[in-house]
Amino acid sequence: MSNPILKVENLHVNFNTYAGTVQAIRDVSFDLNKGETLAIVGESGSGKSVTTKTLMGLNAKNALIPDNSRLIFKDRNLLDLKEEEWQSVRGNEIAMIFQDPMTSLDPTMRIGMQIAEPLMKHRKMKKVAALARALELMKGVGIPNAEEHINDYPHQWSGGMRQRAVIAIALAVDPEILIADEPTTALDVTIQAQILKLMKELQKDTGSSIIFITHDLGVVAGMANRVAVMYAGKIVEYGTVDEIFFNPQHPYTWGLLNSMPTTDTKVGSLVAIPGTPPDLLDPPTGDAFASRNEYALAIDLKEEPPFFRVSDTHYAATWLLDERAPKVTPPVQIQRRWERWREIQGQEAQS
Amino acid sequence: MWKYILKRLLLLIFTLFLVVTATFFLMQIMPGTPFTNPKLTPEAIAQLKSTYGLDLPLWQQYLNYLIGAAHGDFGISFQYQNQPVSMLIGQRLPISAQLGAQALVVGVIAGLFMGAASARNKNNKIDGTLGIISTLGISIPSFILGIILVYLFGFKWPLFPVSGWGDSFSQTILPTLALAMSPAAITTRFVRSEMIESLSSDYVQLAKAKGLSAKEVVNQHAYRNSMIPVLTLIGPMAAGLLTGSTLIEQIFSIPGIGQQFVLSIPSKDFPVIMGTTIVYSAMLMVMILITDILTAIIDPRVRLQ
Incomplete structure (x- = not known):
């Protein structure tokens, strides 16, 4: 599994604004392995979207990325690319699925043509050939009677169908990395499941790696191999999907898992993490989550926690894992998850 | 589509009927009479009135006018004796229309380029310079610019x-420029704001994510979308x-219809006032119809029915 196609190292992204410098991404590092799905989870403003925009080279002009930040893809640092070089990466080697299918298709261009566009750009295909391939792609993403609909305009389609078209655009040139920025957030729940299933099937066929951005842990469980939890511009915990779901260590991950409604959740008792994310114009010293964290230690306010190793694949940045830290009892629901984790571990040891 | 256009044309005729009616009765409220020459004797005035049918009861004058207008007869000018209004307009309108068309083409094309350049260079020097130019273009009246152009390139x-x-064609250049400035400036401002909105839209983000260059993004996606609202501006x-433009025609001594329209008001030349009003109203409605048709062609979401 350790065959990274993309290595993100010490990524910092700052934005100069009138109010000051917003530190949107504060030292993020992760690897993306070939063929895997990495979910990046976090609430609004945690830096998920800036991460994806940086990976596409589509940040706003006021973005500042320090020189020691590196995005290594195919033996080169993407951050060194000139705009023209980026254009041969974007939509070709790294493609993106956008959040809102209602607004991300050009309302004045026929859908077939919109799918054909990246083929004409990157594969230098002629219009007729590109449209023929677009038709195949439309069938591939499950558009019924694609022949009749290739000349439709976006407004003639439903949201779910449009998201299929957006996926077809992203897959048109077989990208090695697919970035999906909350691809199901704007869709009905029933359609969400269809789109997720489609993405999994397509990944199996194409073998591309997916970075799946979401704030919905429920979606992550069925999609991802590994999960990175982001908070205030940093990754606070990462591990395999089982490790994050059943052996979470960071109190923020606990909070996220507990805010996820389950079938046991009583009516009118949705759980939320108290407080709001910190202001990234002036991030707090120490652990950024400390002020919202009922398990915070004194040191959390002074010093930033490093990553503590939980297993070879699982790391969490919380002082609770330091050997000097007092043993805390996590919320009941998390204790139950830990029990389940021990069962899984036991079963694996037996077999 | 054709059914829709036919419907709109019928509506246009009905609207013109309302315009004719309103203008006809408004003119009756206007104080004064067309025949103010002190040399005219009461007998001569009575004679003139009967020649032009002004001695008939009002409703009959109105009916006569309607019947005439329906047959393309807009009466005879009071100022220029024996000149039918249709002939007067027929001679002068093409001149104004040519000048106007030249100014429109120059103004709109300049506006499209400057607006797009402004939007693509948002908040830098190019945008700032174009912003100043278009503000001046909107605030300087065309006759002042006309006089400046005459001074610079004529003197x-x-x-x-x-x-x-x-x-010669060269005669048309200065008045065209003078007349084109304001539409160019207005179009620039409008295209700029529409283009900026379009460039920040999700579909432009997606187009960039496809790997298209900035130029391809603008030409293949942003332009078409920002043209839709711009069209509604260009029609009127x-x-x-x-x-026709009264002032520009005056400055450059152009025998157009704009000049004629204004001159006909103080001299109470009712048939000419009526005729030019009808021409202007019809032109406006036809342009709005054309705008609607073009919008439907560019924007697939709009269906004419």
Whole structure:
């Protein structure tokens, strides 16, 4: 599994604004392995979207990325690319699925043509050939009677169908990395499941790696191999999907898992993490989550926690894992998850 | 589509009927009479009135006018005896229309380029310079610019003729520029704001994510989308330009219809006032119809029915 196609190292992204410098991404590092799905989870403003925009080279002009930040893809640092070089990466080697299918298709261009566009750009295909391939792609993403609909305009389609078209655009040139920025957030729940299933099937066929951005842990469980939890511009915990779901260590991950409604959740008792994310114009010293964290230690306010190793694949940045830290009892629901984790571990040891 | 256009044309005729009616009765409220020459004896005035049918009861005058207008007969000018209004308009309108069309083409094309350049260079020097130019263009009246152009290119560096019409194309250049400035400036501002909105839209983000260059993004996606609202601006603008500009025609001594329209008001030349009003109204409505048709062609979400 350790065959990274993309290595993100010490990524910092700052934005100069009138109010000051917003530190949107504060030292993020992760690897993306070939063929895997990495979910990046976090609430609004945690830096998920800036991460994806940086990976596409589509940040706003006021973005500042320090020189020691590196995005290594195919033996080169993407951050060194000139705009023209980026254009041969974007939509070709790294493609993106956008959040809102209602607004991300050009309302004045026929859908077939919109799918054909990246083929004409990157594969230098002629219009007729590109449209023929677009038709195949439309069938591939499950558009019924694609022949009749290739000349439709976006407004003639439903949201779910449009998201299929957006996926077809992203897959048109077989990208090695697919970035999906909350691809199901704007869709009905029933359609969400269809789109997720489609993405999994397509990944199996194409073998591309997916970075799946979401704030919905429920979606992550069925999609991802590994999960990175982001908070205030940093990754606070990462591990395999089982490790994050059943052996979470960071109190923020606990909070996220507990805010996820389950079938046991009583009516009118949705759980939320108290407080709001910190202001990234002036991030707090120490652990950024400390002020919202009922398990915070004194040191959390002074010093930033490093990553503590939980297993070879699982790391969490919380002082609770330091050997000097007092043993805390996590919320009941998390204790139950830990029990389940021990069962899984036991079963694996037996077999 | 054709059914829709036919429906709109019928509506246009009905609207014109309302315009004719309103203008006809408003003119009756206007104080004074067309025959103010002190040399005219009461007998002569009575004679003139009967010649032009002004001695008939009002409702009959109105009916006569309607019947005449339906047959393309808009009466005879009071000022220029024996000149039918249709002939007067027929001679002068094409001159105004040519000047207006030239100004429209120059103004809109300049506006499209400057607006797009401004939007693509948002908040830098190019945008700032174009912003100043378009603000000046909107705030300087066209006759002032006309006079400046006459001074610069007719007097200081005599490159172009400064007056007249119909002898050479070069005569049309200065008035065209003077007339084109305001539409160019307005179009620039409008295209800029529409383009900025379009460039920040999700579909442009997606187009960039496809790997298209900035130029391809603008030409293949942003332009078409920002043109939709711009069209609604150009329609009425075209009607205004094609029906003549009084001041520009005055400055450059162009025998257009704009000049005629204004002159006919103080002299109470009712048939000419009526005729030019009808022409302007019809032009405006036709332009709005054309705008609607073009919008439906560019924007697939709009269906004419």
